[in-house]
Structure formats: C-alpha cells, structure tokens
Amino acid sequence: MRAHRFITGARIEPFGDQVSESQIGDSTLGLVVTDALTRAGFEAVMGKASRIEPQCLALPDTLFVNSRIIEEFTRSCPKTKGIFRLALRKGPLTKWLCPLADLDSDDDSVMFHCYMVRTQPPRFPSWEKLRDFLSESSQAVVLDPGSSVEHVPVAVPARNCSTPEILLPRTEIVAADISHWAHLVWINQLMPRLMLKEHGDKKKVDTSIIGEKCDIHPTALVQNSILGDGVKIGPFASVIDSVLGDGVELNENCRLKRCCVGHGCRTLPDSYFIGCTFYPGSTLANFMLRESIVGRQSFITSGLVFSTSQLDEAVCVQINGQRVNTGRWMLGSAVGHGCTLGTLGQRGFIAAGKEIPNGYMIVMNPADGLQRPPKNPRPVQAHMNVGGTAIPVAAANNGSIS
Amino acid sequence: MKAYVFHTDTFIEPFGDHVSQAWVMNQSLAECQQRACDAAGLELERVDDPSQIQSFPCIVMPDYVYISEKALTDFFNSAQKKSLRNVRLGIRLCVSTGYCLTLQDAEVIEREGKDDLVAYDVWLLDSGPIPSETLAIRKVLDQRCKVLQIHIRELTVSVRQPTIGHTVQSYDFPITSTVCCHIGHWTHLLWLAHLSFGISWMELARSHKLKTGMKLLKAFATGGMKKWKILSRLNHHGSGCDIHPSAYLEASILGDGVKVGAGAVVRNSIIGSNVTISDHAKVVNSVIGDGCLLTENYFILHSLCYPDSVLGNPKTQMAVIGRDVYLYGWTSFIDAKFSGDVKVMHKGKPTSSNRSFLACCIGHRAVLSARVLIAAGRQIPNDLYMVSRPEDILNDIPKDLPVNTPLICDKGKLITLKEFERHGRGGDRGGTPQDTE
Structure with a gap:
C-alpha cells in the first residue's frame, strides 16, 4: 500500500x-x-x-x-x-x-x-x-x-x-x-523516549544506545539516551533522555536533559540545556537554556540569558504579527540559522517566546563593558563603570556601595 | 518542675512574624522550646504575663529565647546537683557564643583572668513575685540571682573567605550542641541555622543512640579513618526518599519524601520533608524548610530557607529566605563587602552586623524575577514583586535588519550598532550611584 x-x-x-x-x-x-x-x-x-x-x-x-x-x-x-x-x-x-x-x-x-x-x-x-x-x-x-x-x-x-x-x-x-517552531521544541522532548521504545533493548535497565567509536569519559553520566557515531563526551557531563547526532562533542560539565542535538554540534564547558533542540553544526554554551531551538551553524555564548516565562501569564508568541497565547508557562526562544549571539550586558536578557531571524549578530552595548580602564588609579580608590569608562566613585557613600 | 515561657511583643523584621513563629532548626521556635523542655524533663507552660506564674520553684524564660536541649538539661541538672536556687544561665564567651552575639541584648559579664561570661534570660527561681516587664524583670532578678555557668564543648571549622583589607581572612564555623540565643533579628536566625548542624546531629544521636552507633560503626568499617568517607556515610533520611544513585550526600539530615536528582550534592545540611532537589543542585551547610523546590544547577551555601519556597537563581550564600518566595532566574545577591562590615537595619537604624560576609533577607511571598541584583545586608519586605526594567528586556526583534552586522539592544529594541552610535549614547547604561541601590 x-x-x-x-x-x-x-x-x-x-x-x-x-x-x-x-x-x-x-x-x-x-x-x-x-x-x-x-x-x-x-x-x-x-x-x-x-x-x-x-x-x-x-x-x-x-x-x-x-x-x-x-x-x-x-x-x-x-x-x-x-x-x-x-x-x-x-x-x-x-x-x-x-x-x-x-x-x-x-x-x-x-x-x-x-x-x-x-x-x-x-x-x-x-x-x-x-x-x-x-x-x-x-x-x-x-x-x-x-x-x-x-x-x-x-x-x-x-x-x-x-x-x-x-x-x-x-x-x-x-x-x-508541525507548523511552528514551538511544535518542534515540544515534539523533540518526546523523541528520545519514542526512539528508544522502537529501537532500544527492553531487557536492559539503562536502555541507552551508543554508536560506534564514541569517546565517553568514565565520569560522565549517560542515561536513557541515543548517541550517534563518534560522539565525544567530556568529564562530569551528563546526558539524560537525549538524542545526540553523529560527531557531537560535549565539553566537560555539560548537562543535557530531554534534548535533541544535531550532528556536528559542539558545546562549551559548563553548559546546561533542558528540553532544547539544536540543528546541526552549532556551537553552544549557556548557563541554563530551557525549551529553546537553535538553527544550523549558530554560535550562542553563555553571556546571553533567555527568559522562559512572562509575568503572571502564559508565554505568548508572535504569529503573522499577532500575539497568540501558547498556554504554556515555560517556553524559550528560537534562534535562526547562522546567528552569532554575544551578550546583552549584565542586566539584559531576551524575553520568552521570541524569534531571532537567520544571520543576526548580537553584540554587547559599548556602554556596558569596561572599554577604557583608568590610566593611574590610586590603590584603594573604588571605581565604577559609567558609559564604558572607569571613574572614581564619589567619596562618603557610606554603606551603599560594596 | 515547670518551665514558664512568657509572651513578649517581639517581632522579626521583615517578616512581621511573632518571634515564636521564627524558623529555627526546621521547626518554629515555639516547637523548639517544647522539645528542649521535654528533653530536660520539664513541663512547659505558656503564660501571657510573668506575674501569672504560680508554681515555684520553676524555670522562667521569655519567648524570644532559643535554647538547645543540652543547654537546658545541663543548666537544670547542675542547678539541682549543686542545690542552687535563684540562678541565671551563663555560658563562657567562646566562638559559638560570640557567633550569635551581635545585635542580641544578652549581657556580657567581664571577668578577670577567665573568659568573659554571657548571661542569658533563663532563670531558675524558687519564689515570686515576678514583675511584668522584661527590663524590670532583669533588674529585679539580677539582684536576686547569681549566674550559673554551664560547660560548653565546641569544635570550630575554619573556612577561608575572599576578603581584602583588615577584616578576617577566614571564617570560623562552630560546631557545638550547647546553644542559647535571644532572637530579635533575622541575622540571629541565620547564625542559628549555621549552628543547627551541630545541634541537630547531637540531638539525633541522643534520641536514636543505637541507630547512630550502628551507622558510625559501619562508617568506620567501610571507610577506615578517612574523614570524608566516614562523613559520606553519616546521613539520616526519613521514609519515602527518592535519591538518585549519582547524588552525593554527606553528613546530612533529610526529612520524609525528599527527592534528590542526578548529580546533586547535599553536604552538612538539614532538609525538611517533601523537598525536591533537582539535578545537579548543590546544598552546602544550609537549612531548607518543608516543601521547597530547588531548581537545576542551584547552589545554596550557608543559608536558611523557610518552607514552600521555589528557589531558582544560580547562587545563594548567607541569606535568609522567607515562605512562599520565588527566586527566579539569575537573581543575584551581593554577599560580601570588601572593606568594612555589612550593615543591617535593626530597630530602624543601620547597624553594623560585625560580619563582612552576609547577604540579604527576603520576606514572605516575595517574587524576584530575572536579573535582579540586591546589595548586602538588606531586608526585602513581604510580598515584594520585583521585575527587571523594560529597557533591559529584548522584546522587539525586527525581522528586516541586515545580517552579519553587529546589532545591539537599546532600550528593549534591537538596532544596528551604527545607528546606535549615530544617535549618541542611549542614556546611562553603565550605572550611577542610584542604580546600585
């Protein structure tokens, strides 16, 4: 038929x-x-x-x-x-x-x-x-x-x-x-279990399927996951309920839970991803990234914070210019193909349910970082960053500046 | 013999709770007093006014006193042994007593040649009448009572702290089970939480002598004399706990129904019932109340948390967190001052807390969301709902910007770097003195 x-x-x-x-x-x-x-x-x-x-x-x-x-x-x-x-x-x-x-x-x-x-x-x-x-x-x-x-x-x-x-x-x-990127985020959280049910060995307790020529450090934890060929997992990493494509490299202390990672992706050390989907060829780092999707060949640093909830209401996304309620209290953002995302500064972050189009490159606001260090500072004089320059703090600010 | 606890109007800021509801050792203060009296063989009775006390001889204390089981038992027994009446509790000034002493109004009696003595408001009296106000009580009873010193044994663990300047370079954590403290400020709750590690273990060992003995024997048998191997076997957990095999527990006391996730680390802590510790969370030297949720990769050190909170920021050190609090995503606390002491509000005035390592106190039902930064020593009032500034949130991402050119976020909108520079700097972004409050 x-x-x-x-x-x-x-x-x-x-x-x-x-x-x-x-x-x-x-x-x-x-x-x-x-x-x-x-x-x-x-x-x-x-x-x-x-x-x-x-x-x-x-x-x-x-x-x-x-x-x-x-x-x-x-x-x-x-x-x-x-x-x-x-x-x-x-x-x-x-x-x-x-x-x-x-x-x-x-x-x-x-x-x-x-x-x-x-x-x-x-x-x-x-x-x-x-x-x-x-x-x-x-x-x-x-x-x-x-x-x-x-x-x-x-x-x-x-x-x-x-x-x-x-x-x-x-x-x-x-x-x-599947008509929206949020559907991809949701279906990919179910995929590892579905794939294990179809291909896994039901007699074993930990039903992970590990491909050939994988290099997994002895301190890493792999649980109920599917790994492709040539996957490298660094020390103290943990991969739980996830699918990794061929040639994925997880650096040390990288934690994945319910993620689907495309082939050829790399992660930087000390990252934490929960419920995310990554297209092939990306380089990823973040202290905590939840329920997000990242396109091909993108570069995300740990300086960027993705918020996953809105104040007192479910997360809304934009479809054709209109705000639509997803009914979900926790949803991240979508990053397009070929993006390079730096940082939004110390206080900035990306709101929930946003889409970043292909090819965008987000960098730091020049006023946020210390661009011009002082030439000859006195030893115990406290300095502050104002607009990119370090200037001495006015004296007699007792107790309010640490 | 009876023990009378009389009511005073002491409230803990910023919670606004009466002091008998303060959270000490994972119970309210009232329950702790009950436990101490039960252990000493005394019958606890609460009165509103000290002049209502009828049955003498008796032990009298105001309701803001926390006293551990051992301290009360030792005081009572040594008074009985020496047949003394009209005595007041005193403990010598050592690391443990000095730890809680700041902002308390306990009396320090200086003695020549020996250690100073700290006298607390716990009296053993053989006759009344007792005046109604606390200050009057002290004056009257001071004339009648002598101070009876009880013996204290302590260990100190020294932890190195990153401070500069002339303040202490290492921080001594005492471990003892003889503790008495007048609770009047939220910092006292924090110091008691640090001391509760020693107190809880001793009280647990005394009430479950056989079980603890077996645990110790087993620990020595399997670990030899190696300190960490022994400590990693000295855990006590209640029924129905669900602990992932890769989690590491060391010298901790867990309640019933605690869920500990993969790779979690729980050391020297007291965890209440039905707490969920998610994957890779690390709890060190803290007291966590019942029903809390600690999210993934959370790091809590030396802190106290009331029941039913949801904690989700990356790192919390030396903080007191109230009931039903949501600490969400990248909220940070400044917890150290490089030079000088952290100042806290006490009776309406900023007072030094004698510590350079102290974070803030968060009131009940507060919600602190993304990227909020709080200075050291502050107290957050109840029900505060604090969010980030709209200009910091990237909400507006236009779809028609040029690709592969630098873009920055200016007041919540994404624009190109060139356009930003053309229109001049968009307001104070680096921070002015008002911004860091």
Whole structure:
C-alpha cells in the first residue's frame, strides 16, 4: 500500500526552511516520517493530488507520525469501503502538542489530516482541495494515546498558575501537526523516549544506545539516551533522555536533559540545556537554556540569558504579527540559522517566546563593558563603570556601595 | 518542675512574624522550646504575663529565647546537683557564643583572668513575685540571682573567605550542641541555622543512640579513618526518599519524601520533608524548610530557607529566605563587602552586623524575577514583586535588519550598532550611584 505525502509548501519561521527539513531527533522530519511509514508497511511516495488510488494513506508533509500510530490506525480502521480520518482522544498528549496548531477538534478528540482512503476520490488539482473533500467525507477513527504522564516540577513565578509543573506525556503513539517552531521544541522532548521504545533493548535497565567509536569519559553520566557515531563526551557531563547526532562533542560539565542535538554540534564547558533542540553544526554554551531551538551553524555564548516565562501569564508568541497565547508557562526562544549571539550586558536578557531571524549578530552595548580602564588609579580608590569608562566613585557613600 | 515561657511583643523584621513563629532548626521556635523542655524533663507552660506564674520553684524564660536541649538539661541538672536556687544561665564567651552575639541584648559579664561570661534570660527561681516587664524583670532578678555557668564543648571549622583589607581572612564555623540565643533579628536566625548542624546531629544521636552507633560503626568499617568517607556515610533520611544513585550526600539530615536528582550534592545540611532537589543542585551547610523546590544547577551555601519556597537563581550564600518566595532566574545577591562590615537595619537604624560576609533577607511571598541584583545586608519586605526594567528586556526583534552586522539592544529594541552610535549614547547604561541601590 502506498502512503502519499503531499508538499504543502509550509515553512517554519524563523528558519525559512521547508517543514520537511525541520530537525526531529537527530534527523529531519521528512526522513523520520518516511521511515515510520516504511516500518508500518507502506511505500512512502510524494503525493500528487490527481493520482490518488485506493487503498492508500494520504497525509501532508506537516504531519509527524511514528510507526506505531500508523500500525494502530491501519488496524483500527473498519474493513469497509470509505475514507477514514486519524483522530486522537484529548488528553495529556494533545495538550502537549496541539497549542498553536490549526486542527479540527470536537468535544473529546482532535482530528488530523491523515486519511486512509478506500474509495476512489474525484481528481483534484491541489492538496488543499483534496484535503477539504476528504475531511468532509471521512469518518474519524479515534485512537487513545493513554493518560500516563511524568511530572516534572518547574519553577514558574506566576501567582495565578495552577499547574506549576510540566506534565510530559508518556505514550507510544504520537501524531502532531508541525507548523511552528514551538511544535518542534515540544515534539523533540518526546523523541528520545519514542526512539528508544522502537529501537532500544527492553531487557536492559539503562536502555541507552551508543554508536560506534564514541569517546565517553568514565565520569560522565549517560542515561536513557541515543548517541550517534563518534560522539565525544567530556568529564562530569551528563546526558539524560537525549538524542545526540553523529560527531557531537560535549565539553566537560555539560548537562543535557530531554534534548535533541544535531550532528556536528559542539558545546562549551559548563553548559546546561533542558528540553532544547539544536540543528546541526552549532556551537553552544549557556548557563541554563530551557525549551529553546537553535538553527544550523549558530554560535550562542553563555553571556546571553533567555527568559522562559512572562509575568503572571502564559508565554505568548508572535504569529503573522499577532500575539497568540501558547498556554504554556515555560517556553524559550528560537534562534535562526547562522546567528552569532554575544551578550546583552549584565542586566539584559531576551524575553520568552521570541524569534531571532537567520544571520543576526548580537553584540554587547559599548556602554556596558569596561572599554577604557583608568590610566593611574590610586590603590584603594573604588571605581565604577559609567558609559564604558572607569571613574572614581564619589567619596562618603557610606554603606551603599560594596 | 515547670518551665514558664512568657509572651513578649517581639517581632522579626521583615517578616512581621511573632518571634515564636521564627524558623529555627526546621521547626518554629515555639516547637523548639517544647522539645528542649521535654528533653530536660520539664513541663512547659505558656503564660501571657510573668506575674501569672504560680508554681515555684520553676524555670522562667521569655519567648524570644532559643535554647538547645543540652543547654537546658545541663543548666537544670547542675542547678539541682549543686542545690542552687535563684540562678541565671551563663555560658563562657567562646566562638559559638560570640557567633550569635551581635545585635542580641544578652549581657556580657567581664571577668578577670577567665573568659568573659554571657548571661542569658533563663532563670531558675524558687519564689515570686515576678514583675511584668522584661527590663524590670532583669533588674529585679539580677539582684536576686547569681549566674550559673554551664560547660560548653565546641569544635570550630575554619573556612577561608575572599576578603581584602583588615577584616578576617577566614571564617570560623562552630560546631557545638550547647546553644542559647535571644532572637530579635533575622541575622540571629541565620547564625542559628549555621549552628543547627551541630545541634541537630547531637540531638539525633541522643534520641536514636543505637541507630547512630550502628551507622558510625559501619562508617568506620567501610571507610577506615578517612574523614570524608566516614562523613559520606553519616546521613539520616526519613521514609519515602527518592535519591538518585549519582547524588552525593554527606553528613546530612533529610526529612520524609525528599527527592534528590542526578548529580546533586547535599553536604552538612538539614532538609525538611517533601523537598525536591533537582539535578545537579548543590546544598552546602544550609537549612531548607518543608516543601521547597530547588531548581537545576542551584547552589545554596550557608543559608536558611523557610518552607514552600521555589528557589531558582544560580547562587545563594548567607541569606535568609522567607515562605512562599520565588527566586527566579539569575537573581543575584551581593554577599560580601570588601572593606568594612555589612550593615543591617535593626530597630530602624543601620547597624553594623560585625560580619563582612552576609547577604540579604527576603520576606514572605516575595517574587524576584530575572536579573535582579540586591546589595548586602538588606531586608526585602513581604510580598515584594520585583521585575527587571523594560529597557533591559529584548522584546522587539525586527525581522528586516541586515545580517552579519553587529546589532545591539537599546532600550528593549534591537538596532544596528551604527545607528546606535549615530544617535549618541542611549542614556546611562553603565550605572550611577542610584542604580546600585
């Protein structure tokens, strides 16, 4: 049976990439979905709306599915003629992945544009028209991803937040519509578990999969992770629930949790990343980076602070110039391809939910750093940085300057 | 014999709590007094006014006194042994007593040839009546009572501090279990938190003699005489704790239901119940109240934290943190003065605290968010909601700026460096004296 993947032309801001090129796990969305369809017994082909023949599966390239959900969908579809539509029961998984996505839903399920086509549809010139026809004439098949969650306590300074913890869904079937960079951040936090369930050895307690020629320091901690070939992990690093691509180098004291790192990335010492996604080839450092996504060949230093929450409300992002509430209390920012981010000074930081376009280079405000040290300072005279120059502090400021 | 604790109107700034609710050794002061009296075999009764005391002989103290189990027991027993009546508690002036002495109003009696004696407000009396006000009590009872000195044994651990100038280069932490202190200021709570390591272990050892003995034996058996190996086996935790195998616990007391994450380090600390210590957090020499959440990579040293707080800044040293506080992302405290002592507010006036290493006190329910910097010795009032300045937050990122050219953040908006220089410096960014308050 064939599975037709239709190119919708959707792009992910700020990268400007086609959605099939987005980073999922340690490879791209297109390859991962094609692989999932193949494992489920379908032949994945590029869809042409005028050439659909039953029996087949039709889905857009923005849809992420894993092989288990396709198998279960195929099994659950009634054996009669008709058109059937994939739907998921509402629960922790839909809460995790569905904000900001434009999906049809009713009271207790969310419906995706993934159709099992068993009757010949009319010929349409484009995917949009075909999709509209299929969505009107299809019957939903609701699958239940389960309601098991993992509680992750977080620190959110919002006094009217009733759930100050992240509820990470534990499930074996996942379907998601990827149209925003936040979806990539969310789906990549589930990817390590999903990949381990499909490829890992269930008999072992610590089910990490480690590639060939990896150089892991004995003091490093690797737990429930997937490492590619040639990965170097420095002393006292810790990699928990993460996916590392080929050739990734983690310097000493680097901590990763629920991250997906593309091939060829490097990190500087003493970094801490939780829930982040990195495209290949970047150089990364930060004292604490949460729920963010960084593009290809970018350079982030530890001088830059990314805030992950807004005052007293859920984080809002900008879509087409409008402010949209994500419903999430903790979300970082997106950094585009080829960016070089220095520092914003001692007090500056980037607000939550922002996008930095490709190629931007952010440097320090010249007034923030000490540019002009004094020539002959007296030994016990205290100096201050005013506009880049160090000048002596006025005397008799008892007790207020340390 | 009864022990009477009479009510005084002492409140701890900035919390505004009455002193009997002050958090000492992971319990309120009232509960600590109860524990000390139970250990000494005395029956505790609280009265509003000292003139209501009926049954003599008895032990009398105001409600702002913290006294450890051993100190009260020794005082009582030595008075009984020597058949003394009308005595007052005294301890010689050593590192432990001198540690809490600043800003207390305990009396220091100078003696020639021997160590000075510190006299505390704990009396054993055999007859009344007792006047109503504390100052009057002292005057009246001083004429009647002699000071009975109890023996104190202590160890000091010396920790080197980065200070310049003529102040002390190393900081002595005393370890003892004979402690008495008048609590009147939040710094006293901090000093008691440092002393509570010694007190707690001794009290624990005395109440669970067999278990502690077994632990010590096992520690010696597996670790030999190596100090750190022994200390790393001397931990006590309650039921239902979930400790990751890569976490390192050394000489700590944990409550029930504590979750310790991967790579965490907990040394010389007292942790309350249901505390969550996330991955790679490091807790050294601190007292953490029940139900707190310490976020990843958090570093807390020599501090005291009330229950139900969420702590998330990179490093906290020598601070007192109130209930239900959110310390969020890159909040920093200045905790040392290079020259001179840190000044704190006491009775409305800035007073020297005799220390050059002291951070601030944060009131209940305060929320301090990203990149807030607080000077040393300050007290943050309850319910303060402090955020960063709008011009420091990069909120506006235009999409049409040229790539690969330097961009800077000016008043919350991203502009090119050339444009910034063309329009002149955008206001005071380096900091003026008002900015560092």
